[in-house]
Structure formats: structure tokens, C-alpha cells
Amino acid sequence: MSAQRQPSRPLWRLSAVALGLAAALAAGAAQAALFEDGEARKAILDLRARANQNDEQRQAQAAAIKQMQEQIQLLQRSLLDLNNQLDQAKGDNARLRGQLEQTQREVAELQRKQKDIVQSVDDRVRKLEPQSVTLDGRSFTAEPEEIKAHDDAMALLRNGEFERAVPALAAFLRKYPESGYRDSVRYWMGNAQYGARAYKDAVLTFRAFATAAPEHPRAPEALLALANSQAELRDTKTARRTLEELLKLYPKSEAALAAKDRLLTLK
Template sequence: MLLASRHMLRAVSLGALLAVWLPAQAGLFDDDEARKAILDLRSKVATGDQQRGELAAQVKQLTEQLQNLQRNLLDLNNQNEQLRADVAKLRGENEQMRRDVAEVQRYQKDIAQNVDERVRRLEPQQVSVDGKDFLVEAEEKRAYDDAMAAMRGGEFDKAAPALVTFLKRYPSSGYVDSVRYWLGNAQYGLRQYKDAIATFRAFVTAAPDNPRTPEALLALANCQAELKDNKSAKRTLEELIRQYPKSEAAQAGRDRVVTLK
């Protein structure tokens, strides 16, 4: 009986102890899991913070790279604009250079033409007067042309002294025969009959084969007639008819000689 009571008491005590210990152990298990969960959460938060930090660093780095890229692009754009301006300037300079070169070429061409013209003026030139070809100097030709221009304009007062000067300056010129003939006509136009007679006679004597010689003899006879020297005029007309019978001047001389007494 006593033994049974002891066993029952032990069972009751063990049950009480289990009743106290099991809830306590259950509480311990709950705290560990919570602590573990908290630690896990903290670990995750720390990991997230680290990742956010790394991400922020990457974002910052990318932002700096982007800013550098933008600056580089701006620099390139500025350089491109400057290059365009330089190209436009070079094009303008090239265009101006082409115009300058063209102007220089035209200037050189004008100089070359002027030089050629001056050389031609200085070089002897071949001319043909009254069927005779000969060479003359540029100044010689100019003096003759100027005198003949005055003669053609009826300016006998200018032509006569110019022709006299020519004979003195170029006594051996191929123009001499022509100059004498036209000088006689200029003197006749100025009514300088005695001078005209001497000039025509010098022409006839020096150039008997000149195609203008018959006309010179007729003009000489007219000068003599103007001076009332009909006898000399008649002899001159007879000379004309005898030496140049087929000329138009000879026909006019035949008509004129019958009027002289």
C-alpha cells in the first residue's frame, strides 16, 4: 500500500515537472526562431543596403560617364561648328583666290598683248603705196599716216608742213614719191603755186614711172596757168600728151591745151 502510494506520488511530480518544462521549452524554441528570423532579416537588409550602395555607386558612375559623354558631344559639336566655319572661310578664300588668279591672268594677257602691239609698232612693216612695196619703221609710218589724214580732211595748212618735215626726216623713205606728189597738191590747195611747181617737177623727175606722174604733170601745168605762164603750161601739157598719151590726164591735157594762147 505504501509502495503504491510512492509510485503515484512520483508520477504526479513527474507530470507536474513535464507540465512546467514543456511550455518553457516551447517558448525557447519560439525565441530562437524569431531571433533567427530577425538575424535573417537584418542580413537581408544589410545585403539590400549594400546592393543599394553598389547600385547608387554604379548610377553615380554612369551619371558621370553620361555627363562626360555629353561634354564630349558638346565639344565635338563646337569643333564641328568651328570646322564648318573654317571650311566656309576656306571656300571663300579659294573663291577669292580663283578671282585673283583670273584677274592676274587677264592682266598678264593684256600686258602680253600690249607688248606684242608695241613690238609690232617698233618692228619694220611692209606697206604698199602706188604699186610699190617697201619696209618702213613704225614712227615713219605714223608720220606719213598723220600727214595723209590731214590731207584727206582738206587741212592743207597742216598737211603741207607735215609732209615737208617728213621729207627732211626720211629722205630715203619709200614714201618719198607719194609724199612729194601730195605735198604738191597741198601747196596747190594753199595757192602756193611756185612751191607746187617745184614739188611736182621734183616728183616727175624722180618717179617717171609712177602711176600718178601724168596727174602731176597736169597739176603742174595748172599751177603755171594760175601764174599766167601759159607758154610754160602749154609745154608741160605737150610733154604730158607725148609721154603718157593713153592716160586720163593726157586726155584732159588735150582739152586744156587748146584753150591756152
């Protein structure tokens, strides 16, 4: 008896099983695909978000850089303007300095001219007004013409022009009999007469001076010169008396020392 054959499954069941298995596989694959697509989408979204964020940062940085560039340009323009202003200020200062120096020179010149004018006026006024004079320890005032007449006459005496000095000094005494120069002029006129060898006139002049001005600082010298004039006239006796008078009146004067020596030579 031949082996009994197994009953075969219906084909429709096999197909159903295959279809179920395929469906299961397809569902798993679909789920896997869905999972993979979600992760990829999330990753893509993250990348996009990051890209957007980077774009925003780049835009912000670009805007900041642009703003900084604009500020730098503004600062550069400001610095350029400031440099131009400084250059202009330097130029203005140089011009002002030049004007100031010119003004100072003009002021100095005006001051010099003013000083010259004031000095000229002072000189003219001084020539017209009485001036203070100090002579032989005495102070007095004298007219400009009086001073000039005195100085001119004394210049002749200092130059050794005795014969011209005598009349000049005599003329001064006649014109200015009350002058503060009077006593000094008498003394020097006696010296001029002695220098001109007019000894008699010198004796009269020196005696008049010594009698009129015994307190004058040149009185001792006048007595000594008087004694010398008398000695030149060979009036030795009178000369000795004059020297003794000098020693008595002015014992501590320098003229007294000379008088002592002169007495030793007179016989």
C-alpha cells in the first residue's frame, strides 16, 4: 500500500501568511524609515536653526563692523578737521606773534621818541630855570647863564690862560655880585692874577677874600697864596706876618703845614 500522502494546505492560506509576513516586514521597515526620517528631520532642523543663528550672528557682526567702520571714518574726519583747525590756529598764532612783535617794536620806538622829547623838554626847562649847585661844600641856586659864565671863566683858568681868565672872572663878579660863586671866584681870580704875575692885584684879591670869607674852606689856602704873592713882591716881613696869621687862625689845616716850611725859607 503506498504511503498515504499528507493533505496539502490550501494555497490561499499560504498566500495569506506571506502577505501577513510581508505586511509585518513592511510595517517594521516603515517604522524604521519613519524613525530615521524623524531623526534626520530633527538634525536638519537643528542644522537650520544653527545656520540661522550663525547667519544672525554674522549679520550682527557685520552690522557691528559696519558701525565701527562708520565710527572710525567719522573719527578720521574729526581728526582731519581737528588737524586742519590746529594748522589754522598755528598760522593764526604766527600772524598774531608777528603782529605782536611789530607792535612791540612800534611801542618801543614811540617810547624812545617820547623819552627823547621829554629829555629835550627837560633840558630846555633846565636851561631856563635856576639850578642847584654845590661848590666847596656849599649849596646854592644859580641861573643857567650865571653857571655858564662861571664855567667859561674857570675853563680859561684850567687851561692856563691866566691873562684871559682874570678879566673873565672880574666880569663875572661885576655881573653877579651876590652870586653863590662869589667867594670861590675871588679865590680863583687871585690865583689867576698870581699866574699872570700880577702880584699886587693878587695881594688885594687874596686879602679881600680872606677878610670877607674867613670860614670858607679855601681861606687857609688864600692866606698861603697871599704870603707867596707878598714874597714875590719882596715884602718878606709882611709875608711872614701873613704866614703867622695862617698858623694862628688855621693851625690844623694842610696850608698851615706848608706855612711852617715856608717860614723857614723866608729871611
